[in-house]
Amino acid sequence: MVQHLTRANPEQKHSFGIFLKQWRNQRGFSQLDLAVSSQVSQRHISFLESGRAKPSREMVLQLATVLEVPLRQQNLMLTAAGFAPIHTEMDLAAPEMASVRKAIDFMLRQQEPYPALVVDRYWNLILANDAATRLLTTFIQPDQLQNRFCRDGKINLMRAVFHPLGLRPFIVDWEELSAHLLQRVHREAISAKRSSEGTAEDE
Structure with missing residues (x-):
């Protein structure tokens, strides 16, 4: 298994770990599931989530890929881990x-x-x-x-x-459609707020 382990101060709060745990839970992965899929040890996943270890840039992207984290949120994960964002948004006309x-x-x-x-x-x-x-x-x-x-x-x-x-x-089915759209907009608004705070949205 490939490991990218950098020791961090156990007392240091690391927002990346919170971010990682929330995305893992949202996707229904146990720590072991994520470890196997990412080809790292379960202990390393635990250390990343607790803030006892700091991920490399490659590890952030590897975990984000396994968890199917959207690109915009991948940028936030990179920032939380102390790295510059790598994904850029472009106009379709570009x-x-x-x-x-x-x-x-x-x-x-x-x-x-x-x-x-x-x-x-x-x-x-x-x-x-x-x-x-x-x-x-x-x-x-x-x-x-x-x-x-x-x-x-x-x-x-x-x-x-x-x-x-x-x-x-x-x-014709205005009440049904409007209720569905309002729920969707509400979920998206919560998702956008949590994304700006560096946390995963609920689905």
Whole structure:
């Protein structure tokens, strides 16, 4: 087994250990499960969580990969362990994202004739296929989409759904859908808050 062990002061509070334990629990891993999957000893996992050991940069990324930690939270784990973030966010229009944009465009086309949308973490509309565009403009005038439901120059899908002059009057199962969306937004808001604090979200 490969070990990356650096001794730390046992009295030192290490936020990385708290972060690691929460993600491990969230993913349903025991310390032994994580140790086996990460090819380290269970003792090392225990030391990392308690703050008795400080992880190397490679170990942070190895554990985060095994636990399927999202990239944004991986950056927070690195920061908590004393390392610089390595994952950067890019606009889909950036040249470096050309292959990603091509793949997304392909998936949107494949969903036709059914509506498909791409939104950011704030539910701002980034991309839509033709079916989704037709759906939105059938019930909401294009000028109203821009004037009533835009946030930072982007159409906000949640505003468009919940606004009384938006999609809301045309949704048959409104109570069921709105309850589901509100629960989801609530979970995402809690997740965003915990992520900013360096803790894992509940699912």
